[in-house]
Amino acid sequence: MIKFVHKPALTLLAAAVLSACSLAPVYQRPAAPIAGSYAMDTAGAAAKTGFATVLAGPGQKDAVDTGWREYFSDPRLQQLIAAALENNRDLRTAALRIEEARAQYDIQSADRRPNLNANAAVTKAKTPAFLSPSGQTSIGKRYDAGLAISAFELDFFGRVKSLNDAALAAYLATEEARQAAQISLVAQVAQAYYTERAYAEQYALAQQTYEARARTYKLTQQRAEVGASSRLDLRSNETLMETARAAALTLARQRAQANNALTLLVGQPASAAGTGAMPSDLQIDVLSALPTGLPSDLLARRPDIRAAEQRLQSANANIGAARAAFFPRISLTAALGSSSPSLNGLFDGGSGSWSFAPQLTLPIFDAGRNRANLGLAEARKNLAVADYEKTIQTAFREVADALAARDYLGEQVSAQRAVQEAQADRLKLLQLRFDNGVASSLDVLDAQRELFSAQQTLVQARLLRTTSAIDLYRALGGGVK
Structure with a gap:
């Protein structure tokens, strides 16, 4: 025997089925537009150049699992990074963006549930005599109290759900963006700290060189x-002395500016910076010894890539909302309460009242608004795809x-140190020859100038190697913890 389902029950069942519909495109992660391996093969490049790069052992942690306190062992640098994470205004802005996006998501999510309001009202109206049944002017009162649901949309085609999904993805994107900002801040503080320390080391070398040359100039004078000495020797020594003084003044200015940059990042005076030192070669080897993994690992490691994908998912969900705008929209307004001409009888028997007002809105002519909104949503998704792919390519290039830099800067530092040692030995030999009357003073002065240049270049090369190790740590997704 065929049983017929009651119409209201059938209606509710259909509404439940339709409310599960979504017109948003099925999300598919775009293929990563990068090669399967990095352009630089670390082991092969190290062997080709003859420099044994310190590579990560089997027990070495990935960058994403290595906290910044574990990666940076300098206690002064740790103090500066901790202060920056607490006081930096850019990071604080990123945290506030999360709160803003969370509030937007909560607002949008509230539309998926009916809003229940309690209301109470009193109405007082005057009825003219010619409209009154009694033929006399009358003043009437009415008291109402009850509960009401106002314009709750039955989400048959998933418009509200799509908007809610878009808001959720936007919220998650801001959280990922905050993590990316934190990683970047940790790396910037470390690089600014070591830059200031490099300028301090170069300044000390320049100051020592100036003092030594000033003594030599005085003796020559x-x-x-x-x-006993010619005017040419005197002017040559004076030139070297003033060159060292000019270099010291330049480095003093650069150090002060680097300290100002560090202060801006930290959010307070960076008093701890003035007592640290550049890392040794062994310490830089340890910093550089990070396993890189495959390029595809970056999709999970880097929060900026995850943020770009969340923005893409948000744009994908907005297409569903734009498509749903072409279909009918049904909303319900209902009220249940009590009405009485007197306040005392408001809740007496027989004073109950109710109202039920479903509303159907069917778009017929909107001058192309809905189609334009759909085109806008699709264009924004295409932009999000391009942004996602560009973010991946940028991350790939940063790691590469x-x-x-890891493969070549270590050898460059070694070569530059050999240059410095050779120049120092050359100066010593020329000084002996000059003392014995074999070499000229110009040869000695030239050797002094080249030694000073080699010393400064070595410090710069060590700084480059240090900052490249920090870049690798950041590029691989380290620095959140």
């Missing part, structure tokens, strides 16, 4: 006064650049 005394010798020139008695005719850091790997190239």
Whole structure:
């Protein structure tokens, strides 16, 4: 026997089925537009150049699992990073963006549930005599109290759900963006700290060189006064002395500016920076020894890539909302309460009242508004796809650049240290020859100038190697913890 389902029950069942519909496109992650491996093969490049790069052992942690306190062992740097994470205004802005996006999501999510309001009202109206049944002017009162649901949309085609999904993805994107900002801040503080320390080391070298050359100039001046040295020797020593002084003044300015940049990042005076030191070669080797994994690992490691994908999912959900706008929209308004001409009888028997007002809105002509909104949503999704792919390519390049720097800067530092040692030995030998009357003073002065240049270049090379290790740590997704 065929049983017929009661119409209201059938209606509710259909509404439940339709409310599960969604017109949003099925999300598919775009293929990563990068190669399957990094352009620089670290082991092969190290072997080719003859430099044994310190590579990560089997027990080495990935960058994403290595906290910044574990990665940066300098206690002064740890103090500065902790202060920056607490006081930096850009990071604080990113945290407030999360609160803003969460509030937007909560607002949008509230539309998926009916809003129940309690209301109470009193109405007083005057009825003219010609409209009154009694033929006399009358003043009437009415008291109402009850509960009401106002314009709750039955989400048959998933419009509200799509908007809710878009808001959720936007919220998650801001959380990922905050993590990306934190990683970037940790790396910037470390690089600014070591930059200031490098300028301090170069300044100390320049100051020492200036003081030594000033003493030499004074002796040459005394010798020139008695005719033991020529005016050319005097001017050559003066040139070297003033060159060292100019270099020291330049480095003092650069150090002060680097300290100002560090203060801005930290959010307070960076008093701890002035007592630290550049890391040694062994410490840089340890910093550089991070396993890189495959390029596809970046999709999970880097919060900026995850944020770009969340923005893409948000744009994808907005297409569903734009498509649903082409279909009818049904909303319900209902009220249940009590009405009485007197306040005392408001809740007496027989005073109950109710109202039920479903509303159907069917778009017929909107001058192309809905179609334009759909085109806008699709265009924004295409933009989000392009942004996602560009973010991946940028991350891939940053890792590849850091790997190239890791492979070659270590050898560059070794070569530059050999240059410095050779120049120091050359100066010593020329000084002995000059003391024995074999070499000229110009040869000695030239050796002094080249030694000073080699010392400064070595500090710069060590700084480059340090910052490249920090870049690799950041590029691989480290620095959140």
